[in-house]
Amino acid sequence: MDRPDPALRASVTMTAAGLAAAWLRGLGSRDVSAQRRLFVFPHAGAGASAYRLAAYLPDTVEVCTVQLPGRESRFAEPALTSLDEAVAALAPLIADHTDLPYAFFGHSMGSLIAFETARRLRALGTRLPDRLFLSGMRAPGLPDRDPRHTLPDDELLATADFDGVDVELRELLLLPLLRADLTLCETYTPRAEAPLPCPLTVLAGSDDDSVDEPELADWRRHTSADFELHLFPGAPHLYVRGTERELAEMITRTFPARG
Numbered sequence: 001m002d003r004p005d006p007a008l009r010a011s012v013t014m015t016a017a018g019l020a021a022a023w024l025r026g027l028g029s030r031d032v033s034a035q036r037r038l039f040v041f042p043h044a045g046a047g048a049s050a051y052r053l054a055a056y057l058p059d060t061v062e063v064c065t066v067q068l069p070g071r072e073s074r075f076a077e078p079a080l081t082s083l084d085e086a087v088a089a090l091a092p093l094i095a096d097h098t099d100l101p102y103a104f105f106g107h108s109m110g111s112l113i114a115f116e117t118a119r120r121l122r123a124l125g126t127r128l129p130d131r132l133f134l135s136g137m138r139a140p141g142l143p144d145r146d147p148r149h150t151l152p153d154d155e156l157l158a159t160a161d162f163d164g165v166d167v168e169l170r171e172l173l174l175l176p177l178l179r180a181d182l183t184l185c186e187t188y189t190p191r192a193e194a195p196l197p198c199p200l201t202v203l204a205g206s207d208d209d210s211v212d213e214p215e216l217a218d219w220r221r222h223t224s225a226d227f228e229l230h231l232f233p234g235a236p237h238l239y240v241r242g243t244e245r246e247l248a249e250m251i252t253r254t255f256p257a258r259g
Contacts, residue, residue: 020093022074024064026054027097034062037102038251039094039129041110041117043136043238044181045160045174047072051240053105056248064097066090066113070177079180083188086113091120098127103255104134107240108210109185111137115222116188118196128198131255132223135203136237138211139218140190145210149182199226201254203247205235228254 020027024039025048038061040051049072054063068086070079080086094117106114111134118129148159153175160178200223202216213231220227230250232239240247 016096020096023067023090023093024097025067025073026062026064028062029054030059030062033059034100035060036255037062037064037097037100038255039102039104039114040065041104041106041114042066042068043108043110043240044185045071045178052244053248053251056245057252061252062100066110070180079177081180081183081187083112083116083184086184087116087120091117091124091126095121095124095126101130101255103131103251104129105251106133106137107135108137108237109181111135112140112185112188115140115196116190118198119193122196128196131199131201132196133201133203133251133254134219135240136205136208136211138215139222140188142215142218144186147182147186149179149186195222195224197224199223199228201228201230201250203230203232203250205237205239206231206233207235208237208239210237 038053038057040048040053040063042048042050042065048065048067051065054061057063067074068080069077090113098121104114104118106112114132115134118132121128148156151159156179157175160175200219202219204211204216213229216229219229232243232246235243
């Protein structure tokens with residue numbers, strides 16, 4: 001039997017590494033010191049640079065932030081409109097980087113992607129996250145309050161926080177991206193599966209008018225392990241901006257280093 005060409009093997013390895021680097025910003029950034037990994041899943045309309053948790057976490061935690069197509073360094077790629085497509089792409093890449101204890105943090109749309117990625121990893125037989133931090137999103141299966149992905153452009157713009165953004169950029173790039181992300185969230189229907197064996201910490205701002213405490217508490221149904229619910233007092237939906245230090249401290253306390 002012919003042996004695989006070493007050059008071909010190297011090319012495939014480089015391609016896989018490049019794909020992982022495109023999807024997981026920060027991967028390999030703390031190779032020397034990392035004892036754990038935190039995979040971060042941003043909210044709708046946001047890219048990897050919207051989150052600055054790495055600056056407030058110890059060097060023992062390597063932060064890998066998901067960069068979905070259609071934004072920042074991947075703006076030329078079409079944005080995904082299916083949660084299943086996002087998870088199908090992400091899960092194998094994360095599965096290749098579960099050599100260290102790891103956790104997920106997802107905010108809003110990112111909570112749904114993080115949750116379904118964990119379920120896909122279970123199906124793949126891969127080591128699961130030590131904990132899921134799920135933020136600012138009602139539990140799967142609960143109805144959307146006011147679906148927006150089918151609104152006309154002017155009505156959708158009126159619901160978005162694009163203050164100070166150039167009109168052309170807003171209409172040509174940000175609005176289509178927001179619509180794609182909303183489509184991903186609002187057309188998502190969770191499949192019936194057993195609860196995850198991963199502990200869940202569910203987070204939100206106490207003044208978040210997009211989700212209420214019963215909707216957050218309903219996440220409890222989706223774990224057979226520990227469940228915690230924490231509200232940041234007086235904080236809005238996008239509380240993550242400005243509370244990175246407090247959030248990082250909570251993650252560090254709840255996701256301790258292993259010996």
